[in-house]
Amino acid sequence: MFVDIPDIAGQTALYHCTASPVPLINLARMLIVLGNADVNHRSRYGEVALLSAFQQNRVNMVDLLMEHGADLDIPDGDGLLARQFFLNCGPQITACIKKWVRRREGTEGEVSGESMACVCGKKKDLRVCARCKVSKYCSSACQRSDWKHHKRVCVPFSSTNSVTVKPFYNPAAGTMLPTAAVTRNALGIPHDPVKPKHMRASHVPDNVDKKDKDMIIKIQAPLAAPTMDLLVYDKKRDFVCSVRRGDGCDVYDKIYAAVRAHGVGGAKAYFAATLKSENELVVKVGDVLAEQPF
Numbered sequence: 643m644f645v646d647i648p649d650i651a652g653q654t655a656l657y658h659c660t661a662s663p664v665p666l667i668n669l670a671r672m673l674i675v676l677g678n679a680d681v682n683h684r685s686r687y688g689e690v691a692l693l694s695a696f697q698q699n700r701v702n703m704v705d706l707l708m709e710h711g712a713d714l715d716i717p718d719g720d721g722l723l724a725r726q727f728f729l730n731c732g733p734q735i736t737a738c739i740k741k742w743v744r745r746r747e748g749t750e751g752e753v754s755g756e757s758m759a760c761v762c763g764k765k766k767d768l769r770v771c772a773r774c775k776v777s778k779y780c781s782s783a784c785q786r787s788d789w790k791h792h793k794r795v796c797v798p799f800s801s802t803n804s805v806t807v808k809p810f811y812n813p814a815a816g817t818m819l820p821t822a823a824v825t826r827n828a829l830g831i832p833h834d835p836v837k838p839k840h841m842r843a844s845h846v847p848d849n850v851d852k853k854d855k856d857m858i859i860k861i862q863a864p865l866a867a868p869t870m871d872l873l874v875y876d877k878k879r880d881f882v883c884s885v886r887r888g889d890g891c892d893v894y895d896k897i898y899a900a901v902r903a904h905g906v907g908g909a910k911a912y913f914a915a916t917l918k919s920e921n922e923l924v925v926k927v928g929d930v931l932a933e934q935p936f
Contacts, residue, residue: 667702674710681712688719696724696731697831699822701738701935708742729907732822733860736906737933744932761788773798775856776914776931799916803928805893808921809874809883815843842875845882846920855917857881858934859925862910863901872897874923877936881917897927904930 673679684690692712695703714725728739744750759765760780768778771785774796779785785792797803818841826833839845847855857876864870871884872894887894905911912931916924 667706670703671706681707681710682716690716690718690724692724693718693727696728696735699732699734699833701734704735704738734935737935740933760784770856771796774914797929799924799926804924804926805896807885807893807923807925808889809923810886811844811846811883817841818843839879842879842882845879847881850917850920857915858912858931859915860910860912860936861897861901863898865909868898897925900927900930906933
C-alpha cells in the first residue's frame with residue numbers, strides 16, 4: 643500500500659482524529675521508514691507534502707519530511723515551490739527550514755542560535771553562556787564538553803560589534819496579530835489561537851531595573867523606508883519596544899543595515915541583547931543569529 647503523504651501532512655479530519663490509536667507524526671514516520679510513503683510524491687491534485695504542512699504550521703511534520711530528504715524545489719499544481727513559500731508561513735516554519743538548509747549545505751555550525759536545551763538534553767534550570775549570552779547549559783561540565791564546538795560561534799559583546807539603543811514604549815501601540823495568523827485567517831486555514839501576550843505592541847519587563855536581563859531579541863525593520871520605527875521583542879513578549887531613528891540615527895542605521903543584509907527576507911533578524919535598564923538596551927548587532935521560532 644502506498645499512502646499519500648500530502649494528505650497526512652495536511653492534517654485532514656481522518657488523520658487528525660484524537661481517537662486515533664497512532665499519533666499523526668508517528669504514523670507518518672512509520673510509513674516513510676517502511677517505504678510506503680514518498681516524501682517527494684505529488685498527489686493527483688498536484689499537492690506537495692511540504693506545502694501542506696507549511697499551511698497548517700505543522701512544524702514537527704516539516705521537520706520529519708526534511709529529515710527524510712524532502713525537496714524544496716518540487717512545484718505543486720500551481721507551480722509554487724516550497725523554497726519560495728516558506729518565508730510566508732511564520733517564524734516556526736522558517737526556523738525549521740533554514741536549519742535544514744544549513745545542515746544540508748554543511749554551514750550549520752557557522753551561525754549561532756538560541757539553545758533550547760543543554761547539550762545533554764536537559765531543558766530546565768539552564769544558565770546562559772556568560773561570554774556570548776546565547777547558548778545555555780545546565781552545568782559547567784556540560785559547557786566544558788561543548789567548548790570545542792561552541793568556541794567557533796561564541797562571540798562576546800564588545801564596542802565593535804554592539805550598539806546601545808533607547809527603547810521606546812508606545813502607550814498607544816495597542817495590539818498586533820502575527821502576519822502568518824492574518825494570512826491563515828484570510829484563507830480559512832485552522833491554526834492555534836494567538837496568546838494575548840504575543841499580540842503586545844509595547845511592554846516593559848517586570849523588575850527591569852533590578853538586574854541586567856540577557857535575551858534573544860527579534861528586530862523587525864520596515865521595508866518601505868529606513869525611517870519608520872524598528873519593532874523589538876523577545877520570545878515570550880515580556881519585552882516589547884520600538885527603536886526610533888530620531889533617538890540615534892547612527893545606531894538605528896547600523897541595526898537597519900544588519901537586518902536588511904542578513905535577516906529573514908531582509909525584514910527581520912535575531913540578535914543577542916542585554917536590557918540594562920528600562921531605557922538602555924545593548925544589542926550585539928554585529929552577530930546575527932540563526933532564525934528563531936518566534
